Amino acid sequence: MMIRLLLLFFAGVPLAHAAWHSDVQDKMGTRVEVQLWHEDAAVAEALLAEAMGEFDRIEAEMSTYRESSEISLVNREAATRAVTVSPELYALTELSLNLSDATGGAFDITYDSVGQLYDYRQRQRPDAEAIDARLEAIDYRYVKLNPDDQSIRFRQDGVRINLGGIAKGYAVESVITLLRTAGVKHAMAVAGGDTRLLGDRRGKPWIVGVQDPDDEEGLVTRIGLVDEAVSTSGDYERFFIEDGVRYHHILDPGTGRSAGDVRSVTIVGPDATMTDGLSTSVFVLGPEKGMDLIETLDGYEAIVIDTDRGVRFSTGLDPR
Numbered sequence: 062m063m064i065r066l067l068l069l070f071f072a073g074v075p076l077a078h079a080a081w082h083s084d085v086q087d088k089m090g091t092r093v094e095v096q097l098w099h100e101d102a103a104v105a106e107a108l109l110a111e112a113m114g115e116f117d118r119i120e121a122e123m124s125t126y127r128e129s130s131e132i133s134l135v136n137r138e139a140a141t142r143a144v145t146v147s148p149e150l151y152a153l154t155e156l157s158l159n160l161s162d163a164t165g166g167a168f169d170i171t172y173d174s175v176g177q178l179y180d181y182r183q184r185q186r187p188d189a190e191a192i193d194a195r196l197e198a199i200d201y202r203y204v205k206l207n208p209d210d211q212s213i214r215f216r217q218d219g220v221r222i223n224l225g226g227i228a229k230g231y232a233v234e235s236v237i238t239l240l241r242t243a244g245v246k247h248a249m250a251v252a253g254g255d256t257r258l259l260g261d262r263r264g265k266p267w268i269v270g271v272q273d274p275d276d277e278e279g280l281v282t283r284i285g286l287v288d289e290a291v292s293t294s295g296d297y298e299r300f301f302i303e304d305g306v307r308y309h310h311i312l313d314p315g316t317g318r319s320a321g322d323v324r325s326v327t328i329v330g331p332d333a334t335m336t337d338g339l340s341t342s343v344f345v346l347g348p349e350k351g352m353d354l355i356e357t358l359d360g361y362e363a364i365v366i367d368t369d370r371g372v373r374f375s376t377g378l379d380p381r
Contacts, residue, residue, distance in 0.1 A: 084109040088116045089124070089229055091253035097240060098247040098263060108243055112236045112250065119232045122150060123224050125173065135213050136173075136221045143205075143212035151211040153334075154204070157227055160338045161201040164354065166314055167345040168338055173223035174198035175317035179310070184301040186308050192317040195219060199314045230292055230337025233257040237333075254293040254340070257333040261287045271364055272297075274324040281325075281372055282364065290333035294340040295325040311344050322347040323367055329378070330361035339363075348373055 082105035083096035095112040099105035122131050135144050146154075160168045175195045178187035187195075198219035205214045213222075224231075229252040236250040237257040248259040249267065258267050266285035273279035274297045284291075296319070300309035313320040326343045328336040339361060343351030348367045355363040355375045362377045 082106065082109060084113060086113055086116075088113070089120045089232065089252055090126070091229070092251075093232075093253075094249070094251040095236060095240075096249045097245050097259075099245065108240060108245065111243075112239060115236050115239055116232055116252065119228065119235065122147065123153075123228045125177075125221075125223050125225075132222065132224065139213050139215040140218050140220060143207060143210070143214040145210050145212045148211060151206065151213070153224060153227065153231055154213060154222070155206055156334065157224065157338065158201055158204060158206070160227075160335075160342065164342040164346065166201060168226060168342040169199060169201045169314035170222040170224060170226070171199050171201055171203060171220055172226075172312050172314050172317075173221040174219055176223060176310075176312055177221060179308070179312075181299045181301055181308070181310060184303065186303070187317075196317045199317065201314075226294075226341040227334060227338040229253050230255040230257075230290070230333040230335070234290065234333040254295070254298075255290075255333055255337050256292070257290045258286055258288060271325070271327050274366060275370075281366060284329070284364075284378070286329065289329055289331065290336045291327060291329045292333065292336035292340040293325060293327045294344045297324070311341060313345050320345045320347075321368070323351070323365060324370070325364075325366040326351065327364040328355070328361060329363075330358075335361070 080098050080100060082099060085094045093116050095109055097105060124130050125132055127133060131146050131150050138144050157170045175192055178191055198217060203216040203220045205216055233250040233252050233255050234257050237259045240248045241259060246260050247263055250257045266287050268283055268285055269291055270280040270283045273281050274295055294311055296307060296309040300307055309319045311320050323344045326340045328340045330336045343363055346354060348365050351365060352373060352375060355361055363375045365373045
């Protein structure tokens with residue numbers, strides 16, 4: 062089940078308007094949706110197909126679950142040689158490492174050095190000995206980029222990278238860029254907990270509801286957005302509970318275990334790649350340090366729900 066933002070609409074703007082066109086499919090390990098306004102139904106359907114193809118293209122390049130992907134090649138061989146990659150994968154890896162620097166390592170794509178040992182569907186987790194054996198391989202500084210040949214090399218054996226904390230945001234941003242270039246003025250692209258909105262909803266803002274971590278149908282708050290990105294990271298989707306302990310997919314790179322002080326983080330900002338990465342970062346940093354980080358970033362806001370169900374808003378958001 063995906064981390065989902067519940068998209069709500071003002072009365073008087075029906076979802077099934079004749080000029081709204083949409084498609085929903087299962088991709089990137091989650092549910093993806095594209096919705097757009099267009100006067101020509103045939104053109105709209107072609108654009109939807111192109112948008113879905115963009116999700117497929119990014120998944121084929123960046124999924125660690127596909128042995129044929131570029132990132133899987135990097136994980137197999139970068140400990141023994143420099144692996145030249147596409148400009149796209151190189152740039153997203155570089156952005157990820159820069160975000161690691163900015164967050165003091167709270168965001169770290171090498172988390173998969175331990176993360177690969179978890180299987181939430183099968184309720185499997187590594188024991189303390191297994192985590193300790195691989196924990197030293199989690200350090201983004203082990204990833205060396207060479208701009209001359211756009212290659213990636215690992216400085217230590219056992220390192221693996223995974224862009225799961227940023228790739229879905231990158232994908233929805235890429236889809237909206239594609240639609241904007243094609244002349245679309247009003248659109249929405251969603252991949253799990255990451256949403257990118259293009260323009261408004263025909264004269265009204267898009268209304269985004271932030272899910273209650275303990276109630277799939279409940280909302281904690283709603284916000285109106287125009288031409289923004291919004292990403293949510295929560296502990297309530299990919300998880301299982303064992304002996305009263307919640308094991309979820311957002312790992313603290315310092316421990317190799319599930320981060321424990323936050324239930325949900327929602328980030329709003331101008332770029333979905335960054336909102337995706339920041340939602341993970343704030344979740345790991347915790348309520349105080351996470352909010353401190355957001356307050357330093359121009360254009361980005363946060364809603365944090367802590368383990369006591371307290372809801373915190375960054376200063377740029379009106380809690381009403």
